[in-house]
Structures are given as C-alpha cells and as structure tokens.
Amino acid sequence: MSAIWQLLQVFLVLAVAPLITGWVRFVKARLNGRIGASPLQPYRDLYRLLQKEAVVAHSASWVFRAAPYVTFAAVWLAAAVTPTFTTQLVLAHAADLIALVALLGLARFWTALAGMDVGTSFGGLGASREMMIASLAEPAMLMVTFSLSLISGTTSPAQIIAFVLSGGVGVEVSLGLALAALLMVGIAENGRIPIDNPSTHLELTMVHEAMVLEYSGRHLALMEGAAMVRLTFFMALIGGLFAPWGMALEGDGPVGVLIGLGAFAAKCFVLASGLAVFETAIAKMRVFRYADFLGGALLLGLLATIFLYLSEAV
C-alpha cells in the first residue's frame, strides 16, 4: 500500500504545486484591489512555456542546459518523500530532514551556477545574494532540525509526526520558536517578500529571478516549476511537522488517507492564504537587512534548542 501512496504523492505534489502558487497570486491580487488572474493560470503559463523554443546564449556551457533538470529533479524528490497526507511512504525512511536540506542545497547550488554561467552581471548578482541568504538560512533550518530531533529522538519527518501525534510532547515553547524560525527560513528559501519579490521586474532588487533571467522555453518552465514545488514542499513540511493532525499514519486504511488528503488541502489553503496576506502587509527589506532577518531566524532556532534544556525536555 505504501508504494501506491508514494506514487500518488509523487504526482500529487507536481499537480498541486501550480495551484498553490496560483492561489497565492490570486489572493494577493484581490487584496491589492485587482481582479487578478485565475488560480489555474500557472498551469496555462507552464504549458505555454513548454511549447516554446528554448533559446540559449552562445556563452552558455552544459551547466546552463543541465541546471534546470537537476534543480527540478532535486526539488521534486524532496517534495515527493516528505509526508504530505500520509506517513506511509515507501521512501519515507530516506527522507531525513538533513537530507532534505541537502537536496534543497543541491538545487540552489545548480541554480546559482547557472546564473553565473552565462556571464551576465545580473546573474552573478542573483547568485551571490542567493548564496548569502543560504549561508544564514541553512544553519537556521538545521537548528530547527536539531530542536525537533532532540524532542522526538529522530530526524525523519515521518517519525517526528508519529511522535507528536502519539502525545509525546505538550505545548512546548521550543516548538513555537522552531515554527517561527522555520517560517522565516521558508520565506527566505522561497524568495518571498520581505526577502525577495517574486513578481518584480526590477533586476537590481532580484535574487531568485535574477538567476533565471536568461532562461526561456522548457528550461524556464522547469525552473518555474521547481520554484512552485519548493513552495509546496515547505508548506507540507511546516504543516506536517507543526500541525500534524489529520495525517494518515501507519496502518490507516483508505479512509484515513482521504482524511489526510483533506487535511493536507486545508493546511495548504491556510498557509497559502496566510502567505498572501503576509506578503501584502509587509514591505520588501533592503539587502543589507537580510543578515538581521536571517540572523534572527538562526537565533530563534538556537533559542529553541536552548529552551529544550531549560524545560528539561531533553
């Protein structure tokens, strides 16, 4: 059974990702007083891009051509093995939080290389900023991982979820702090306001978009798709780790799985809407403030770990 759920999940994350991104854009538009495109628009965008010819610069190397595939594959894999609606996944034991961080890092690395590959200045700009953000965001995420593992004794999200659902931990201050840290890291990794404006056209303010400026056609479709799947991945992770109710555990039948699917949909809906509201309410930060923001995330993660010792949950 777990193989079936695994297969379902692999295609589910792919299918749902553009809808989530579309929903975020839709809510933002409505909050801005615009009618906005339909939430299904990203599907049409991706389809359109796939039809188009991929134009590659003369100075590009094989890295430029390979990067979209590697990036997409890494992110898709990360999203496919994280429990979204059930923990009964064949590959769940391979999904270790640290491995997931590494997969995301791999994707980021290749994107940055691609950005620098063509030799344009904006590409380098985006790559360097992305790496700066990563240098602070990854330790923060690892700190969150540490505190979660200290509580539950394992780094596998599936087992953490099972532990939390079995009542192993009450209202913990550390969990609150870890949640805050993970939210901040999620914003940074996905290039959302206040770190990066995904819909900006001003190159000097871009981080993620700058790296993919040179892409077109199917390459661009893959990069866009990777960004959407990454957002889905983070929502699944946050929703699963910190609000695991509804998740179908080991031994639950199809009914449990249906409930899990419903819960997953609800969590994504809430998180996507919340993200849209947050992005509308807050302004983008200047680049030299990134260190403060992400330093704050790192310190929150650090405090989450320290507080575990305080409350002797360790």
Place this chain on the structure above:
Amino acid sequence: MAGSAPVMTQMSYDMAHLIGATVLMAGFQLLYQRRLFAVLNTFAFQALALAAAAAWQAHIQNAPHLYVTAAIALVFKAMIVPFALHWLVERLGIHRTVETAMSIGWTMIAGVALVALSILLVLPVTANASALTRESLAMAMSVVLLGLLMMITRRNAVTQVVGFMALENGLILAAVSAKGMPLVVEISIAFSVLVAMTLFGIFFFRIRERFETLDLGDLETYRGDRQ
C-alpha cells in the same frame, strides 16, 4: 492568603512557560528594532505579555492580588507609557532611528549568550524548587539581562529608558512567579514605575531645554570629572 489549593497541572506549567517565553522573545525583538516607534510598540507588546503572565499566575496560584498587578501592567505599561513616550518623541522631534553602540547582529548574539548564562546560573541553584519556579526564574533573569544589554548598547535616552522598563518587566515577571510573594512588593513596584515615569517626562523636557538632542553621546561630553 487562605484559599483553595492552587491548580498546578502540566498544562499550567506549559502555559506559564509559553507566556514567559513570549516576554523573553519580546525582549529580543526590542534589541532587533531599528526604528524608535517600532521599539515603543514592541515594548507595549512585552508589557501585554507580562500582564498575561501575571494574570495566569494569579489563576494558577489562586492569588487574586496578582490580577491587580496584571491590570497595572496592562493599563500603565502597555498603554500609558508607550503612548506618553510616543508623544514625547513627536513633541521633542527626536531622531527616529535607533543609534546603537554595537551592531544589531552582535547584540543579538550577546543576548543569546546572556540567556544561556541565565539558564546555567539558575537551573543548578534551584534544584529543589518546583519546575515552574525554575523556568520562570531563568526566563525572568534573561529578560532582566536583556534589558540591561539594551541599556548598554543604545545611545538614545528614550531607548535607554525603554531598556530600563524592559528590565523592570523582567523583575515583575520574577516577582509574580515567586509563589506567594506578598502584595506590598507588587504595589510598590508599580508605584515606583509610576513615579519614575513622571520623572522621565520631567527629564526629557529638561534635557531638551539644555541640549538639542537626546543623543547621550553629546551628554557624555560634559564629564564633570575632568575638573
């Protein structure tokens, strides 16, 4: 005070710690801010969390006088003081950005070090006390030290004053977490805060009369010791 035995379950502990941690996080947020109005708003939030902590302690310790402390923290420190400081800042035309003696990143790191220090100091020393006391005390001490850090690393008189009030928040947090501490202390603390605030106002006007800015860097040039 005679009453029924206090309700101390795991849930009471967890809530108390959660609220205490909110006060502490607000303390960090105070260190993080770069704009003066944001500092004042964060301080109001910290006072709000303090009021919640006092009210919760009143509930679980079955000590009604702590509700008074909560009310004072709510009305005075969460509403009147930020409002008054807001008005002062506007009236005196004080520089709106926070001038720091140490960069914000290092300040936050120092803050985390202080939290770790508090935990290291308090936990072994209170080995025989109840868990509620230990955690609350460690958090209260952290808030006090963070307030002190804010006073040391900020150069504007208004932010120094806010740092001092943050320090007082930590003190009150410690006092309400100490089971059964008598009324005298609580009202007295509130009394002192009240009078202190009146003084602050007087000072700000006098300082303004004398100096054009509340930057304490200028204040320091008149070191009478050099006579």
Place this chain on the structure above:
Amino acid sequence: MIGHLSQLPGADNPLLWILGVPLGSAGFLAVLRDWRVAAWVNVLASGVTFASSLVLFEHRPEANKLLFIDDFNIYLVVLTAFIGLTTAVFSAAYIARESDAHRLSDLHLRFYHSMYQAFLFTMLLALTANNTGVMWVAVEAATLTTVLMVSLYRTREAIEAAWKYFILCSVGIGLALFGTTLVYLAAQPVMGDGADAMAWTLMIKRAGEFQPDLLNLAFVFVLVGYGTKVGLAPLHSWLPDAHAEGPTPISAVLSGLLLNVALYALLRFKMVIAANGHTLTPGPLLIMMGLSSLFLSAFMLYRRGDIKRLFAYSSIEHMGVITFAFGMGGPLANFAGLLHMTMHSLTKSAIFFAVGIISQNAGTKRIADIRGLTASHPVLGWGFVLAVLAIAGLPPLGVFMSEFLVVSSTFARAPLLAVPLALGLLLAFGALVSRLQMMAFGTPPLGGQSHGEAGTVSSILALTPLWVHMSLVLVAGLYLPAELVSWFQTVARLLG
C-alpha cells in the same frame, strides 16, 4: 493590604512619630507658600522626629511584621534623625542666602523642603522596615526624591549628574530587587508563603535551613544592586556628580545618610548569609570592592579641582574602608566598620556644612580660587580645618579610632591586606591635607567677599551644626558610651 495596615504603629509607639512626622510635613510643606516659614517648619519637624527617636532609647517597641527596632538600627535611626535636624538648621541658613542670590525660585524652594522631609521619611522607613520588600521600596523612594533634588539648579551639569544618578541607581535598585526576590524564593520553602518569608526577624532565626546556592546567587545581585547605591567601585561613577551638583544640604545628607542606609540594607542581607553556615563567604568580594574604592578615590583626590567633588570622592573612600572592614569580618573589624559608619556620617556632613558656606562666601566651588579661610573667616575656617583633619583620620578624632581598629585587626588576621589598606589611607590623607593647606591657610584672595564674623543669625545658624558635629566626633574619639559599645558588639557578632 488590610492586614498590613493593622501593623502600623499605634499612637504610643515612637515609630509612629518617627515615620509619621516627616511624611506628614512633606505633604504640608508641598502646599506651604512662604519658604521662610517652610524652612522653620522643616527644622521643627526634624526636631520632633529627633526627639521621638530619642524615646527609642527608653522604650523599644515590639517588633511586628512591618517595622522593628533592634540593636543595629536603633542608633542608625537616632543618627539619621539627628543629622536630619542639624542639616535642616544648616539648610535654613543656606537656603536664605541662595534665595537672596536668586539662584533658586520660590517654587523650587517649596519643592525642596517638601522633598527633604520625604527623603527623611524614606530613609527612616528603610531603616526600620522588617520586610525586605518595604525596605526596598523605601530605598527606591529615597533615590527618586534625591534625583529630583540633585537637578534642582537646572544647569547642564546638574541635569547630566541627575540623569546619570537616576539611570545607574535605578539599575542597581532593580538588581537589588531581583536579589530580594531570590532571597524570598530561598526562604519560602522553609517559612511558607507570604510576609513571613520576607521578615528579617523571622528569617534570621531559620536562615540555616535556606538553600545555600540560591542565597549565594541572591547575595551577588544584592551586592551589585545595593553596592551601586553605596558607591563601591566600579559602580561609583554616579556619586561624584550627584553629590557635587545638588544643593549643599542635599550633598550632606546624601553622603552622610543615604550611603549608610544602602550599606545597612547590604549588611542585613549579609547577616542572613552569615546565619546560614553553608554559603560562600562574601568576605573576599567585599574586601576587593572596598580596596578598589579606596585606591580609586585616593588617587582621584589628588586631581580634583572642585571642592564638593573632592569630598564626594572622600565619601567613596570611606565607604570603601567600611566595606573592607565588613569584608574582613570578625568581631573587631565589624565593630570598627559600624563605628566608622557613624563617625563618617557626622564628619562628612559637617564638612559639607562648611563647604556650603565657603562656596557661598567665595562665590565659587573651585579649590584654586579659595584661599586663606582661617584668616578671612576664623570660626568657619578653623571648623573646616578640624573637620578635614577628622575625615583624613587624625587622632584623637573619632574617625582615627575606627580606622585604627580596622588596620590593626587586618594586621592581626591578614597582614598582606593591611599594606594596601594603610597605603590607601595614607594617600587619601596626603591629598586631603594638601588641599586643606591650600584652602585654609595663606592670604585670602583680594576683593573676595568677606562677610564679617559678626553674629548675624544666619551665620550662627550655619556654623552651629558644624561645631556640634565636630564636638561629637571629638568626644567619640575619646569616649564611647557603654550602651553604644554593647550594641556594636552584638551586631558585630551577628555579622559574622
């Protein structure tokens, strides 16, 4: 709260008068318009307070949960009331001249008198409180009242001094409150919730059962907190400015009384620590802080150009010596510390009385501009000489006696420490005497205001307190009443 109200003293209890009169007159003086009448009301109120405190010798009230009198605070209460009275007399004369010179407005003066009585009230409350919380409140209120008075002259320096005083002492007070909370937490498992766990008389009996680690941590906070108010180095930076910038009567009571009250609070906690046998002995900490205060101020004395600042540093020096004595511990050193507290109060306030008149006469506070006092104003000048020699530690005056006791007990117990102690004392002596020589002898500056020594009421009023204090110090150097000695000895034993 109602429960606490029942603890207030009844009409036959001298404590009611001692506390009620200053509080009531503070309120009355706040509304009284004429400052001349106010000055006399001030003196009268202080006189009544002093008389009530003398009653304590005859009849000690029962200790209750709010207030108490024992061997430690009885003489401090009387001393505070006495110095409050003499300073009020001096203040009446001093303020008259300040008002004539238009340095202070009527509103300021009304405020000043009211705050003076309020300040006395808070100090007396701190001394007689049987509740650590009430004592804390009283010390904080004392700080607040004096902060307002330090900034009375509204000059730039005064405001900076008041701001520094306010910030540093408030932080100190805050830390002291944290220490107080920790002591309560140590006492609470043993003595139950509520006011019992904060009462000195009850705590001292069962202090042996408190948890030592918690008491250690608490004492560190208390030491840093109340130590800031005592003016111990390195927490002293507010003291020279605050003591120098306010009106001189305020400098007198700050140096003479408030430092004592803060030290009293510290020592009460030390008694609790000493009663619990397993805590870390705070002696080395106190010794270190005392010695650093002594040396720092001894060196600073050489470079001071402002007369009030000079004697403010001298206060730091003496507080350092006293702290050192209490850090040494043992019956003799503790006795010496207690005696020194008393002698220093009397002498330092006398010095500030003299300094006030001197600076008013000369129109300046700079030492370089003050010369030939014994020639131009003999009564004042020789009184000043006597006072400075006393504070420098010359026999047979009281201060010498206590310093001698400290040095000799240190020689007996830890000879190595006696060397820096004696060295510091000698340094301070040298600085003070050289400054004294500059100011008191030589030819007076030409064209300086030379008020005749004719017995104008104002100058008699101003000079009497000085001479009264000095005669007391002189007598104490030769003879101490037996009761006082026995009180000192009891407390010395309790301090461990």
